[in-house]
Amino acid sequence: MSKKDIGETKVTNAVDNAEEKAETAVKTRNFKKLKYGSMFYIIIALVIAIVVVLNIMASIMSKRSPMKIDITPDSRYELTEQSVNAVKALKKDVDIVVTSERNYFEQIGNYYERVAAQNGNAIELPFEIIPELLDKYSLYAEKGDGSINVKYVDMDKDPDIVNKYKENYSGDIAHNNIIVSSGDRVEVITESDWMNMLMPDQSTMSFSFVGESTITSAIMNVTDANPIRVAFVKTMNGASICNDDTYSGVVSSFENLLLAKNGYDCTDIDIAIEELDPEKYDMVVIYAPSVDFTEPVINKLDAFLKNNGKNGKSMIYVPDYSKTNLPNIDEFLADWSIKVENNLIIDEKNADMSAANIMLNVNDPDAIGKLANEKLPIIAPLSRELTAISKNNEDVVKEVLKSCDESYPVDLKDMQTVTGEAGARTVLMISQKSHSEQLKTVTSSLLVLGSSFMPNNTYLTQNAAYNNANVLLSTINTMTGKEGSVIVPDKNLQQSFITMTTKQARNIQIIVVWVIPFLIAVVGIIVLLRRRNK
Incomplete structure (x- = not known):
């Protein structure tokens, strides 16, 4: 082979090698483009799939x-x-x-x-x-x-x-x-x-x-499904049974803020004129009477609680803090082994702003049930002392709330004369009479609350500061069986x-939900495009 042929062959081989390298480079670039392009679309698909899955999960979780x-x-x-x-x-x-x-x-x-x-x-x-x-x-x-x-x-x-x-x-x-x-x-x-x-x-x-x-x-x-029906005694022969100037607010609070608000169906009645039908009512409330009840009224209350021998009824009695000459009512309470003493309980050490606004302790937890916050104080303003009378009957008397050991009684007449030694005294008491029939025991209950101002508006509504509402409602619920x-x-x-206003909240929502994700997506796309073109 001549030198000329050899030179032409080398040139041909060089050209072939160059073409082969160029073709290889093109294939390599095409592979890279395919690789990065595929990764781009795969990542986009994955992002969309993740967003869809997260939205589905968020939708499911929002329902739970x-x-x-x-x-x-x-x-x-x-x-x-x-x-x-x-x-x-x-x-x-x-x-x-x-x-x-x-x-x-x-x-x-x-x-x-x-x-x-x-x-x-x-x-x-x-x-x-x-x-x-x-x-x-x-x-x-x-x-x-x-x-x-x-x-x-x-x-x-x-x-x-x-x-x-x-x-x-x-x-x-x-x-x-x-x-x-x-x-x-x-x-x-x-x-x-x-x-x-x-x-x-x-x-x-x-x-x-x-x-x-x-x-x-x-x-x-x-x-x-089974609300407790309450006969709330407001009048007797058309006249108010209590001193409205003193008690109208607290009676309203007890009836509306405590009972009616919590599922008790309350009906105001005239105790002398209207029927106290056990078929119509489950509980009767007598609040702070300033006059004594007549014998027919007492008999009506007695018949209601006995319910023709079937029992199963409840009564709440709250005495006026200053009335003492109510012999018929006192005799009715004595039949249930309860006496309202003619004194007030004072406590200078354990009180809320006034020595007459005494603090109470739970003496019978079973009668009250579980309280949400047992540390909150229970306040009983102007409370009369309650005592249990020992009688030859089968009454079960529960001393539910008591004053502190440092409390002592003073005479109602002058509010100063001390009538007893210091010691815990009962403020809320429940007496029960039971009747057994065919292995079933049915009970009628009488709850007596010595403090007529314990359920006032302040102590009921400020339930984050006082336990009055919780204690009274839980006790009444336990007594009546209400759930x-x-x-x-x-x-x-x-x-x-x-x-934030509604407009501001909407703008923030648009920024967080749409603008920020959009900007992130744009940045991501730009980065991917730059990598793909390298």
């Missing part, structure tokens, strides 16, 4: 537990343990129909805040707590056997939704009401009611939210936090 996290210092948007346990234990379905738009609650709060600001007052009225809590009721109820369905309706556009509740409700149903129903039982929380759920504390210029107890009680009441009532502690709302 609340997805919103309450980070407020007072836990205003979260239900208390008492309410959570109550709705989880539901056996029935409950409908809650709100006759307004959901955002009306926030709007009305904003309106009054602006009015207050114009007058130079900076206050916060977070009525939006109410729809937020209604959501929580619905979510927690899903964990039990029952359900709570919340709906917001326009009465003008859909009146038929509201009309069906009027069949079982004697009052008026108006705009901005909250209707709570189960079966044929209906309760209505009016606009005035829920606006009063925010109670001002003038000393601290803050608010307490008392609405949760109202809503929880309404739910418990409409699901109670389902619960005292929900109020929430003291703190003012040092950031609030």
